[in-house]
Amino acid sequence: MKSSAQVVVIGGGVVGASVLFHLTELGWTDVVLVERKELTAGSTWHAAGGMHTLNGDPNVAKLQQYTVELYREIERRSGQNCSIHMPGGLMLAGDRERMDWLRMAQARGRYLGMDMEIISAAEAKRMFPLLEEHYFIGALFDPTEGHVDPTGVTRAYAGCARQAGAEIYQRTWVSGLRQRPDGTWDVITESGEIHAEHIVNAGGLWAREVGRMIGLELPVLAMEHMYLITEDMDEVAEYNAATGHELPMGLDFDGELYIRQEGGGMLLGTYEQACVPWSPRETPWTFDQQLLTPDLDRIAPSLEIAFKHYPALADAGIKNVINGPFTFAPDGNPLVGPVPGVRNCWMACAVMAGFSQGGGVGLTLARWMIHGDPGEDIWAMDVARFGNWASLAYTNAKVRENYRRRFRITFPNEELPDGRALHTTPVYDRLTAHNAVWGASFGLEHPLWFQRPGEEPREDVTFRRSNAHPVVADECTTVRERVGLTECSNFAKYRVTGAGSAGWLQGLLTNGLPRVGRINLTAVLDPSGHIVGEFSVARVGTDDFFLFGSQIAEAHHSRWFLGHLADGVRFDVLGLSLVGLSLAGPGARDVLQSVTGASLATENYPFMTFRRIDVGMIPAYVGRMTYTGDLGYEIWVAPEYQRALFDLLWQAGKPYGIGLFGFRALMSLRMEKMFGTWAREYRPIYTPVEARMHRSLKLDHDFIGRDAVEAELASGPARTLSYFEITPDPAEPADVVGDEPIWHGGAVVGWVTSGAYAHYSRRSLAFGYVPSELAVPGAMFEVEIIGQRRPARLLPEPVLDPAGQRMRV
Ligand SMILES: Cc1cc2nc3c(=O)[nH]c(=O)nc-3n(C[C@H](O)[C@H](O)[C@H](O)COP(=O)(O)OP(=O)(O)OC[C@H]3O[C@@H](n4cnc5c(N)ncnc54)[C@H](O)[C@@H]3O)c2cc1C
Numbered sequence: 001m002k003s004s005a006q007v008v009v010i011g012g013g014v015v016g017a018s019v020l021f022h023l024t025e026l027g028w029t030d031v032v033l034v035e036r037k038e039l040t041a042g043s044t045w046h047a048a049g050g051m052h053t054l055n056g057d058p059n060v061a062k063l064q065q066y067t068v069e070l071y072r073e074i075e076r077r078s079g080q081n082c083s084i085h086m087p088g089g090l091m092l093a094g095d096r097e098r099m100d101w102l103r104m105a106q107a108r109g110r111y112l113g114m115d116m117e118i119i120s121a122a123e124a125k126r127m128f129p130l131l132e133e134h135y136f137i138g139a140l141f142d143p144t145e146g147h148v149d150p151t152g153v154t155r156a157y158a159g160c161a162r163q164a165g166a167e168i169y170q171r172t173w174v175s176g177l178r179q180r181p182d183g184t185w186d187v188i189t190e191s192g193e194i195h196a197e198h199i200v201n202a203g204g205l206w207a208r209e210v211g212r213m214i215g216l217e218l219p220v221l222a223m224e225h226m227y228l229i230t231e232d233m234d235e236v237a238e239y240n241a242a243t244g245h246e247l248p249m250g251l252d253f254d255g256e257l258y259i260r261q262e263g264g265g266m267l268l269g270t271y272e273q274a275c276v277p278w279s280p281r282e283t284p285w286t287f288d289q290q291l292l293t294p295d296l297d298r299i300a301p302s303l304e305i306a307f308k309h310y311p312a313l314a315d316a317g318i319k320n321v322i323n324g325p326f327t328f329a330p331d332g333n334p335l336v337g338p339v340p341g342v343r344n345c346w347m348a349c350a351v352m353a354g355f356s357q358g359g360g361v362g363l364t365l366a367r368w369m370i371h372g373d374p375g376e377d378i379w380a381m382d383v384a385r386f387g388n389w390a391s392l393a394y395t396n397a398k399v400r401e402n403y404r405r406r407f408r409i410t411f412p413n414e415e416l417p418d419g420r421a422l423h424t425t426p427v428y429d430r431l432t433a434h435n436a437v438w439g440a441s442f443g444l445e446h447p448l449w450f451q452r453p454g455e456e457p458r459e460d461v462t463f464r465r466s467n468a469h470p471v472v473a474d475e476c477t478t479v480r481e482r483v484g485l486t487e488c489s490n491f492a493k494y495r496v497t498g499a500g501s502a503g504w505l506q507g508l509l510t511n512g513l514p515r516v517g518r519i520n521l522t523a524v525l526d527p528s529g530h531i532v533g534e535f536s537v538a539r540v541g542t543d544d545f546f547l548f549g550s551q552i553a554e555a556h557h558s559r560w561f562l563g564h565l566a567d568g569v570r571f572d573v574l575g576l577s578l579v580g581l582s583l584a585g586p587g588a589r590d591v592l593q594s595v596t597g598a599s600l601a602t603e604n605y606p607f608m609t610f611r612r613i614d615v616g617m618i619p620a621y622v623g624r625m626t627y628t629g630d631l632g633y634e635i636w637v638a639p640e641y642q643r644a645l646f647d648l649l650w651q652a653g654k655p656y657g658i659g660l661f662g663f664r665a666l667m668s669l670r671m672e673k674m675f676g677t678w679a680r681e682y683r684p685i686y687t688p689v690e691a692r693m694h695r696s697l698k699l700d701h702d703f704i705g706r707d708a709v710e711a712e713l714a715s716g717p718a719r720t721l722s723y724f725e726i727t728p729d730p731a732e733p734a735d736v737v738g739d740e741p742i743w744h745g746g747a748v749v750g751w752v753t754s755g756a757y758a759h760y761s762r763r764s765l766a767f768g769y770v771p772s773e774l775a776v777p778g779a780m781f782e783v784e785i786i787g788q789r790r791p792a793r794l795l796p797e798p799v800l801d802p803a804g805q806r807m808r809v
Contacts, residue, residue, distance in 0.1 A: 020158065130310045619638075
């Protein structure tokens with residue numbers, strides 16, 4: 001065994017093997033993989049090996065596509081048979097909602113070049129004669145679906161990696177990890193120590209335990225999962241003989257099951273409602289290529305549906321039942337990337353669909369380690385999308401919810417209930433008393449909208465407009481015509497202090513620094529000129545700043561800042577030690593002025609001022625800024641003052657017709673003003689030039705990514721963030737939710753990033769990226785919304801107050 005290596009990958013399942021392979025592919029060959037038993041000894045060996053490209057996040061779908069397409073290559077290069085079967089797959093819809101969902105999935109696939117086809121139930125029956133047609137109303141056929149041999153694939157990755165110089169040590173347990181002061185690692189194994197520059201946790205079923213070796217509590221939990229294999233069936237043999245090929249795979253949402261041919265019989269797996277976590281607190285190291293006791297009673301409801309939907313199964317003998325554990329993160333997506341706050345420590349775990357995702361995880365992690373950037377938009381898989389609030393018990397609740405809902409639709413306006421309300425601000429009870437309908441983001445409860453008094457605070461889930469629509473319209477009117485109050489604690493807040501802060505920040509921020517007492521908007525870029533984040537920067541002293549950014553990216557962004565920290569500079573994540581309320585609307589100044597001695601007149605407190613003032617008796621930082629586009633103030637206080645602040649503003653606002661508004665209204669109001677948002681318009685795959693963040697780009701100073709920006713400004717961006725007015729279907733109006741394809745001249749040319757119905761202007765609006773040469777004001781496009789291509793006109797400017805006068809009054 002080597003005593004040193006550039007990278008030690010811990011775990012020889014399909015994911016660890018893929019990481020090892022991709023590291024060598026990208027040029028790092030002094031790499032080793034350490035496996036406690038044999039390759040595949042965790043979840044991998046007993047997997048059903050199914051693979052598909054479909055995923056709720058198109059960026060993950062793209063990586064799944066990459067994974068599926070990789071198998072022939074590693075099979076060829078390694079000489080290891082992967083038993084690749086590509087019969088295609090049917091996703092079967094039993095009702096209209098599911099059909100809508102499939103149409104949306106098909107549409108999302110279009111701009112990724114995925115060639116999926118909506119077919120009738122009769123066609124599905126023809127392709128898959130085992131099904132009983134009358135239970136279905138249609139299906140989506142994806143030719144890029146199939147299955148592989150899990151062991152073959154793992155060995156093929158390993159074989160290719162070995163050919164390139166990687167070494168693999170089996171029967172070698174990593175029992176401890178010790179970090180040296182220089183950030184490198186001593187990996188302690190049964191057979192000695194390896195000194196490594198980087199470690200990768202690909203521990204699969206033991207990823208949580210490997211995390212604990214360095215004091216991390218990863219949000220990972222294993223669930224039991226069952227599938228059964230039937231004896232050979234005459235119906236299968238007849239189909240094979242008649243068509244000369246294998247039956248396609250089937251995904252039956254109503255039955256919460258998947259089905260495919262296995263040899264001469266069928267394989268049937270379920271995501272049962274009575275799901276059971278496995279080893280919820282600790283995975284035993286003694287567990288070794290074992291299976292769990294099957295429990296057919298638990299999956300009986302799914303089997304009953306299966307026997308109705310596929311009657312031939314009812315008469316087929318069961319040859320084998322597999323029950324094995326595999327791991328999930330709370331949202332079902334993998335945990336990939338550098339661990340915030342721990343140098344040279346990388347995650348590649350919680351991969352619940354190793355055969356769909358393993359290749360993409362390996363590729364992006366290897367790029368991230370070698371090039372400092374994953375090279376794809378892997379926000380949905382970033383280990384930093386969870387914070388400390390994702391405790392063991394929270395993870396348990398959410399993973400069970402996610403498992404039960406694996407084949408359920410999650411509507412765009414749906415908020416999942418488990419593991420809530422966990423994380424709340426002091427005004428939670430006040431807002432609940434005002435009939436708030438709550439959402440959760442980065443674990444924190446935030447008000448979506450306020451139901452009318454006497455009515456149940458609940459939103460109907462739908463792809464179209466919900467019962468919130470008219471109420472949110474009223475909230476928007478309150479803001480635009482009088483004054484609205486909302487909570488704004490769901491921003492990430494950071495404080496940067498210490499001598500040298502200004503110089504350090506200036507080297508990261510694309511905009512110039514604001515003067516003391518002022519605030520401005522800025523972007524942070526990576527060296528290739530892609531957007532790391534966008535922030536409001538408030539300066540309260542020469543070397544004293546507040547930064548406000550997206551809350552869901554709090555761990556993601558703080559990892560970036562801390563990774564670039566300079567000596568003497570302090571970067572603090574403020575979390576809920578600073579909470580906020582926001583006043584917006586033409587009456588906002590009158591309300592706030594009535595409770596503060598500080599003059600808020602524009603000449604004394606102009607737009608984009610940020611100062612420490614007293615509001616009533618409450619010490620506060622008040623920024624005159626707005627995301628609604630109206631006159632507005634964000635008032636930041638320590639949490640112990642938030643209730644008093646709420647009561648004070650609420651009382652003071654009464655003469656001015658104050659009303660509460662929530663996140664849904666905010667999204668509608670910001671669309672009217674053409675304000676983009678993080679994780680939608682601004683993501684790491686876009687550049688600030690594409691995203692038209694020109695006002696935040698000042699080339700009078702040096703900052704990370706500046707050269708790339710200059711080059712792109714000179715050549716012009718390939719694509720441009722554009723703003724559209726959509727004409728919805730008048731019979732059944734629906735607005736965009738994001739990721740819909742944009743058509744032009746009969747071809748898909750771009751995609752929607754987000755949108756909303758702009759209540760005050762009565763227009764359905766959307767943002768999306770299209771090729772720059774097409775981004776011409778007035779140009780006509782089509783946006784595909786739930787299977788319908790709706791006209792979309794490219795608008796040159798915000799539909800409301802394009803000169804921005806309302807916020808400056
Ligand atoms: C019944 C069942 C059916 C499934 N069907 C499918 C399917 O059809 N399609 C699909 O894509 N996925 C399927 N899966 C999921 C799939 O098995 C997983 O996504 C995949 O195996 C995860 O691989 P991994 O490498 O992350 O983890 P694992 O396979 O668990 O590998 C982790 C490895 O790390 C090793 N290790 C851990 N700690 C240490 C240590 N300290 N020192 C040394 N070695 C260590 C372990 O021994 C193990 O070999 C199924 C799972 C089950 C249970």
